Amino acid sequence: MDFGTIFSSALASALGPTAIVYALAAIGLNVHFGYTGLLNFGQAGFMAVGGFGLAVCVVTYDLPFIVGILVALIAAVVLAIILGVPTLRLRADYLAIATIATAEILRLIVGAVETKDVFGGSNGLSGFASTFNGLNPYDRGIDIGIISYRRSDLWTLTVGWTLVILACLLVWLLMRSPWGRVLRSIREDEDAVRSLGKNVFAYKMQALVLGGVFGGMGGIVLALSQNNIKGSDFSTNVTFYAYTALLIGGAARVLGPVIGAMIFWFLMTGIGSFFSQATRGSDPLIPSDIMTDTQASLVRLILVGLGLMLLMIYRPQGIFGDRKELAIDAR
Amino acid sequence: MRRTTHVLVTAVLALMVLLLPATAASATEEPSPTPATPSASTPAPVDTPPPGAYVGVTLVDSSTEPPTPVPGVTLSVTSADGDEIGEGVTNDDGRAFISIPERGEYTVELDESTLPDDVAFDGSTTRTVNALLEGGNFVQFQIGVAAVEQVPFAEKFMTALVGGIKFGLIIGLAALGLSLIFGTTKLTNFSHGELITFGAIATYVMNRAFGLPVILAVVAAVVVSAAFGWLQDKFLWKPLRNKGIGIIAMMIVSIGFGIFLRFIFQFGFGGSRRSLSQYVTQKRQDYGIFSLADKEAAIIIVAVLVLTVTCIGLMKTRLGKAMRAVSDNPALSASSGLRVDGVIRSVWILGTALTGLSGALLAINSQVNFQMGFKLLLLVFAAVTLGGLGTIWGALLGSMIIGILYEVGPLFGIPSSIKEVGALVVLILILLVRPQGILGRPERIG
Numbered sequence: 001m002d003f004g005t006i007f008s009s010a011l012a013s014a015l016g017p018t019a020i021v022y023a024l025a026a027i028g029l030n031v032h033f034g035y036t037g038l039l040n041f042g043q044a045g046f047m048a049v050g051g052f053g054l055a056v057c058v059v060t061y062d063l064p065f066i067v068g069i070l071v072a073l074i075a076a077v078v079l080a081i082i083l084g085v086p087t088l089r090l091r092a093d094y095l096a097i098a099t100i101a102t103a104e105i106l107r108l109i110v111g112a113v114e115t116k117d118v119f120g121g122s123n124g125l126s127g128f129a130s131t132f133n134g135l136n137p138y139d140r141g142i143d144i145g146i147i148s149y150r151r152s153d154l155w156t157l158t159v160g161w162t163l164v165i166l167a168c169l170l171v172w173l174l175m176r177s178p179w180g181r182v183l184r185s186i187r188e189d190e191d192a193v194r195s196l197g198k199n200v201f202a203y204k205m206q207a208l209v210l211g212g213v214f215g216g217m218g219g220i221v222l223a224l225s226q227n228n229i230k231g232s233d234f235s236t237n238v239t240f241y242a243y244t245a246l247l248i249g250g251a252a253r254v255l256g257p258v259i260g261a262m263i264f265w266f267l268m269t270g271i272g273s274f275f276s277q278a279t280r281g282s283d284p285l286i287p288s289d290i291m292t293d294t295q296a297s298l299v300r301l302i303l304v305g306l307g308l309m310l311l312m313i314y315r316p317q318g319i320f321g322d323r324k325e326l327a328i329d330a331r
Numbered sequence: 332m333r334r335t336t337h338v339l340v341t342a343v344l345a346l347m348v349l350l351l352p353a354t355a356a357s358a359t360e361e362p363s364p365t366p367a368t369p370s371a372s373t374p375a376p377v378d379t380p381p382p383g384a385y386v387g388v389t390l391v392d393s394s395t396e397p398p399t400p401v402p403g404v405t406l407s408v409t410s411a412d413g414d415e416i417g418e419g420v421t422n423d424d425g426r427a428f429i430s431i432p433e434r435g436e437y438t439v440e441l442d443e444s445t446l447p448d449d450v451a452f453d454g455s456t457t458r459t460v461n462a463l464l465e466g467g468n469f470v471q472f473q474i475g476v477a478a479v480e481q482v483p484f485a486e487k488f489m490t491a492l493v494g495g496i497k498f499g500l501i502i503g504l505a506a507l508g509l510s511l512i513f514g515t516t517k518l519t520n521f522s523h524g525e526l527i528t529f530g531a532i533a534t535y536v537m538n539r540a541f542g543l544p545v546i547l548a549v550v551a552a553v554v555v556s557a558a559f560g561w562l563q564d565k566f567l568w569k570p571l572r573n574k575g576i577g578i579i580a581m582m583i584v585s586i587g588f589g590i591f592l593r594f595i596f597q598f599g600f601g602g603s604r605r606s607l608s609q610y611v612t613q614k615r616q617d618y619g620i621f622s623l624a625d626k627e628a629a630i631i632i633v634a635v636l637v638l639t640v641t642c643i644g645l646m647k648t649r650l651g652k653a654m655r656a657v658s659d660n661p662a663l664s665a666s667s668g669l670r671v672d673g674v675i676r677s678v679w680i681l682g683t684a685l686t687g688l689s690g691a692l693l694a695i696n697s698q699v700n701f702q703m704g705f706k707l708l709l710l711v712f713a714a715v716t717l718g719g720l721g722t723i724w725g726a727l728l729g730s731m732i733i734g735i736l737y738e739v740g741p742l743f744g745i746p747s748s749i750k751e752v753g754a755l756v757v758l759i760l761i762l763l764v765r766p767q768g769i770l771g772r773p774e775r776i777g
């Protein structure tokens with residue numbers, strides 16, 4: 001058992017591109033769920049339109065990179081409006097079902113054989129990151145002993161964490177503005193806000209759009225970091241893992257989703273490589289009739305499910321959350 | 332009249348691309364593949380694989396028992412650029428080998444005119460193979476089953492309609508379970524798909540591990556599912572209700588529970604699809620305007636019976652009335668002297684038993700897989716939302732519509748690889764037009 005390797009791989013993952021993707025997605029969910037009380041279960045759909053918006057523009061239609069980024073962000077806005085119009089007036093669980101269904105529709109369509117010409121089928125699209133990689137100012141990767149990143153990852157990390165910081169700053173500024181206070185009041189008591197003459201629907205829609213754009217950014221970072229994008233990157237589990245990350249850190253806290261995403265990926269990778277090591281070799285720590293190495297890779301996912309349940313039951317405010325701030329629920 | 336005997340051909344093309352041994356050889360030897368391009372006009376059947384890389388094809392007529400190889404069929408291979416690479420003729424074992432010069436994408440085309448007169452198929456006669464010289468790839472794929480005679484649209488429609496009714500009844504059982512649980516507890520249960528899988532896996536375990544005949548295994552699986560519902564309520568949902576945890580928090584708990592169960596299933600059951608020991612393959616019987624396998628007919632009959640008995644029970648019995656009362660207004664029911672907790676417990680037992688039966692029937696219908704229920708979850712949601720969340724008849728009506736749409740949709744242009752999309756689009760549309768569902772009441776939607 002090599003705890004050094006486990007720790008360094010877990011740390012690399014907690015600071016790596018995947019954590020950035022989930023941090024951005026969870027920041028979006030924080031705006032939706034944490035501040036406004038909207039149950040968006042289709043964040044994967046926003047990520048998909050972001051990632052595919054970029055990839056389709058650059059690869060399929062041969063447009064410039066910057067156009068691709070713009071289209072990706074606009075696509076997330078459009079998706080939020082399309083989703084919001086029918087569902088924002090309804091009870092929370094209807095929005096949940098509608099968003100999860102939309103995310104699945106998008107995933108099925110972009111992965112289908114029939115749309116292979118545009119979306120690349122099950123292999124997805126690749127080769128859209130050359131402009132992005134061309135901007136890379138670093139001439140080599142980084143290695144500080146315990147963790148190391150390749151040159152391309154280092155560039156993704158720089159851009160990605162900058163985006164995360166900017167997003168957090170924006171959320172912090174917005175949420176202490178009058179606009180943010182209205183959102184939080186909507187979360188607490190929608191009818192009271194409405195009776196004060198506020199257009200609740202418009203505020204909810206703005207929140208849905210803002211959070212969706214953060215999700216779209218997450219999709220863009222995902223696409224750029226792996227230089228490939230395919231439908232199966234956006235399963236419903238992606239949304240649920242982002243929720244788990246958000247709830248670990250604490251909803252309705254500016255840094256909650258970021259810390260949560262880092263902890264989530266630290267644990268995912270750490271537990272994954274622990275069980276992988278424990279079941280490998282000629283004399284494994286866990287005998288193979290109890291657990292094979294295929295099963296070992298599932299333990300962390302089982303723990304995600306269990307963790308999500310226990311968090312929601314015993315500490316719904318997350319690590320940094322304030323129980324008074326977050327009264328998840330109402331109706 | 333209709334020809335009842337369709338000549339079915341399954342042409343199984345097994346394409347083998349072998350590695351050149353040269354890659355493993357010493358560095359002095361250039362790994363130069365032999366560009367053996369046979370230019371002869373009519374190549375004779377070859378019995379042994381040529382040296383170097385090649386595409387190997389096996390052609391078998393599986394309409395006969397046992398399947399017989401199809402000899403004397405010409406196959407041609409073209410490269411991605413459209414260059415003719417070579418031709419091959421299947422030998423007495425139905426095999427042909429065609430040399431290819433290098434890695435890349437090749438198209439294999441079957442010359443239909445060289446097929447024997449008694450075999451035919453209408454599927455695509457071409458296949459694309461991605462030949463990788465490194466790694467000794469072995470690719471196998473089916474070229475499709477087809478009939479000599481084109482099936483009339485009306486018959487295809489009827490078969491799809493009956494298939495849709497069967498599928499609708501199966502998801503109807505699960506939808507009724509979901510709707511009952513939603514009605515009494517107001518919980519949108521995202522782990523409901525896993526309860527379907529639970530029924531299917533329980534059937535598989537009873538059948539394969541305990542050796543019960545499939546019919547008894549189904550009964551046992553329903554009993555186990557009911558027990559699972561009772562346990563869930565006792566150790567998870569009731570304590571949460573008593574703790575005063577809100578509905579949205581409970582919904583997230585159900586998501587966590589669903590993820591937990593799904594990967595537990597994968598942990599124990601593995602990722603593959605498995606079949607029960609009986610009724611796996613059955614020939615379809617012709618019933619005039621549609622055809623059904625015996626097991627499909629049995630599934631329809633069982634589902635209709637169970638749904639009828641359940642609905643009559645909900646309408647007529649004391650417990651059924653109590654369930655509907657709690658569903659309508661828990662506080663009022665409690666103050667009228669109903670034991671609400673007891674009723675909710677019965678609903679969990681009944682709901683998971685129905686859902687388990689749905690999974691068991693699915694296992695008989697096709698195969699068992701750890702995420703079969705999860706894949707259906709959104710269709711069940713669509714059915715329940717379409718009919719009206721929390722209403723009994725709505726769940727059934729919605730299920731039938733979604734089931735039929737799912738099976739008939741491909742005949743009207745929905746690509747069959749994404750036939751769920753149609754049902755999910757209906758879900759979004761119904762929220763747009765009539766969010767309470769067809770039979771729902773508007774006050775439910777908040």
